[in-house]
Amino acid sequence: xxxxxxxxxxxxxxxxxxxxxxxxxxxxxxxxxxxxxxxxxxxxxxxxxxxxxxxxxxxxxxxxxxxxxxxxxxxxxxxxxxxxxxxxxxxxxxxxxxxxxxxxxxxxxxxxxxxxxxxxxxxxxxxxxxxxxxxxxxxxxxxxxxxxxxxxxxxxxxxxxxx
Amino acid sequence: xxxxxxxxxxxxxxxxxxxxxxxxxxxxxxxxxxxxxxxxxxxxxxxxxxxxxxxxxxxxxxxxxxxxxxxxxxxxxxxxxxxxxxxxxxxxxxxxxxxxxxxxxxxxxxxxxxxxxxxxxxxxxxxxxxxxxxxxxxxxxxxxxxxxxxxxxxxxxxxxxxxxxxxxxxxxxxxxxxxxxxxxxxxxxxxxxxxxxxxxxxxxxxxxxxxxxxxxxxxxxxxxxxxxxxxxxxxxxxxxxxxxxxxxxxxxxxxxxxxxxxxxxxxxxxxxxxxxxxxxxxxxxxxxx
Ligand SMILES: Cc1cc2nc3c(=O)[nH]c(=O)nc-3n(C[C@H](O)[C@H](O)[C@H](O)COP(=O)(O)OP(=O)(O)OC[C@H]3O[C@@H](n4cnc5c(N)ncnc54)[C@H](O)[C@@H]3O)c2cc1C
Ligand code: FES
Ligand code: FES
Numbered sequence: 001x002x003x004x005x006x007x008x009x010x011x012x013x014x015x016x017x018x019x020x021x022x023x024x025x026x027x028x029x030x031x032x033x034x035x036x037x038x039x040x041x042x043x044x045x046x047x048x049x050x051x052x053x054x055x056x057x058x059x060x061x062x063x064x065x066x067x068x069x070x071x072x073x074x075x076x077x078x079x080x081x082x083x084x085x086x087x088x089x090x091x092x093x094x095x096x097x098x099x100x101x102x103x104x105x106x107x108x109x110x111x112x113x114x115x116x117x118x119x120x121x122x123x124x125x126x127x128x129x130x131x132x133x134x135x136x137x138x139x140x141x142x143x144x145x146x147x148x149x150x151x152x153x154x155x156x157x158x159x160x161x162x163x
Numbered sequence: 164x165x166x167x168x169x170x171x172x173x174x175x176x177x178x179x180x181x182x183x184x185x186x187x188x189x190x191x192x193x194x195x196x197x198x199x200x201x202x203x204x205x206x207x208x209x210x211x212x213x214x215x216x217x218x219x220x221x222x223x224x225x226x227x228x229x230x231x232x233x234x235x236x237x238x239x240x241x242x243x244x245x246x247x248x249x250x251x252x253x254x255x256x257x258x259x260x261x262x263x264x265x266x267x268x269x270x271x272x273x274x275x276x277x278x279x280x281x282x283x284x285x286x287x288x289x290x291x292x293x294x295x296x297x298x299x300x301x302x303x304x305x306x307x308x309x310x311x312x313x314x315x316x317x318x319x320x321x322x323x324x325x326x327x328x329x330x331x332x333x334x335x336x337x338x339x340x341x342x343x344x345x346x347x348x349x350x351x352x353x354x355x356x357x358x359x360x361x362x363x364x365x366x367x368x369x370x371x372x373x374x375x376x377x378x379x380x381x382x383x384x385x386x387x388x389x390x391x392x393x394x395x396x397x398x399x400x401x402x403x404x405x406x407x408x409x410x411x412x413x414x415x416x417x418x419x420x421x422x423x424x425x426x427x428x429x430x431x432x433x434x435x436x437x438x439x440x441x442x443x444x445x446x447x448x449x450x451x452x
Pocket of ligand 1: 047048049192193194195196197198199200201202237269270271272275278279280281282283284286287289291292293294330334335336337361362363
């Protein structure tokens with residue numbers, strides 16, 4: 001059976017409305033990459049295990065490899081290219097760089113999505129670490145990522161709101 | 164990595180969904196949270212021709228207490244039961260509410276919990292599913308509907324000893340009903356995994372009530388290491404009537420091991436050991452040690 005059926009989906013991607021024709025079997029991550037040019041999220045395992053496909057859907061981190069793009073009709077999607085708040089995105093980038101939380105970079109966009117969720121909800125440190133443990137990183141050994149997020153949370157607490 | 168092509172259906176109501184499932188009995192599948200189905204589709208272990216997405220059926224996501232029975236809609240996400248905001252409105256006994264949150268929070272990781280549903284978990288019937296353990300221990304009733312009508316099955320009947328459920332093509336779990344236990348019950352839940360967020364090797368759940376510092380009622384179940392979760396009658400009998408100060412020492416562990424052996428006689432020794440550790444921890448927690 002070939003893809004006989006295309007569905008029209010429309011969603012907000014990084015603040016801009018997109019209207020696309022997609023075959024139902026295509027994952028959100030594939031469509032964001034191949035149709036929308038948002039390359040940050042990528043499919044690693046396609047099994048829900050690694051988290052390199054993580055994107056923010058309606059304000060929460062979701063495995064993009066396990067959501068069909070047709071299911072995202074009407075959703076508000078954010079990728080690491082343009083997380084909700086530019087100041088926060090800049091702070092996350094700076095902290096990741098400073099703590100060397102990036103090596104090969106394959107996992108980084110997924111971790112940025114988790115970091116943004118942690119900061120926006122001001123999670124306590126134990127919950128932050130628990131949340132970060134959703135994704136895999138084969139390079140850094142995790143502690144640099146945890147340090148970066150710890151510093152971001154401390155900055156946030158100092159400033160009273162987002163860093 | 165692409166699943167095989169399929170036709171996508173997004174019913175907005177239960178009736179329409181049941182009709183679709185009945186029409187596509189031979190080649191249709193329900194898509195709930197997708198956290199178990201889509202990995203299999205991505206590997207083409209499953210190649211359904213018709214996929215019926217339940218995510219837009221609002222009626223399936225309700226969470227309510229009706230006549231002392233907690234009714235959880237099939238599409239309630241694991242994470243919803245971790246969020247105080249969603250659970251506190253139900254006025255459940257605090258120990259029970261905490262147990263729900265702890266068990267939900269032990270499932271996979273945040274993105275998985277935000278999508279995965281209780282109905283999907285019960286239909287999927289993985290031996291490592293926390294909801295299976297809870298449903299067995301608390302005698303949950305599973306409400307199943309199809310185009311022809313509805314039925315309600317006790318969890319122990321819903322799940323066969325071979326790990327298969329009684330679900331037939333066209334069937335949909337719509338709700339799970341759990342009688343709200345009285346506030347006297349105390350709980351313990353212990354889960355052992357090689358690493359946090361990795362599949363669990365063994366977990367155990369214990370519920371007890373005490374009277375005059377002795378165990379009065381007691382229910383204990385173990386799972387993940389066994390092909391299906393099981394109640395440990397022998398251990399329950401042994402514990403009933405004993406002083407609540409009974410410690411997690413050798414006796415308890417030995418009786419636990421023997422009780423597990425009764426249920427699953429050919430377990431690897433290390434799994435039997437893990438089961439005993441999980442059980443003693445769960446019991447100790449329930450007794451307040
Ligand atoms: C990385 C990872 C870690 C995980 N860790 C755990 C864990 O620790 N513990 C755990 O319990 N689970 C775990 N899971 C599985 C997760 O909980 C799934 O959410 C759950 O098993 C299936 O629920 P779902 O809503 O995603 O169902 P789906 O994947 O959509 O469906 C699963 C199956 O059930 C059927 N189905 C779904 N809903 C219904 C219904 N209402 N009526 C009848 N049939 C239905 C589908 O047709 C399909 O066959 C993990 C998954 C991943 C990817
Ligand atoms: S690609 Fe989605 S979790 Fe690995
Ligand atoms: S930096 Fe290489 S996988 Fe994380």
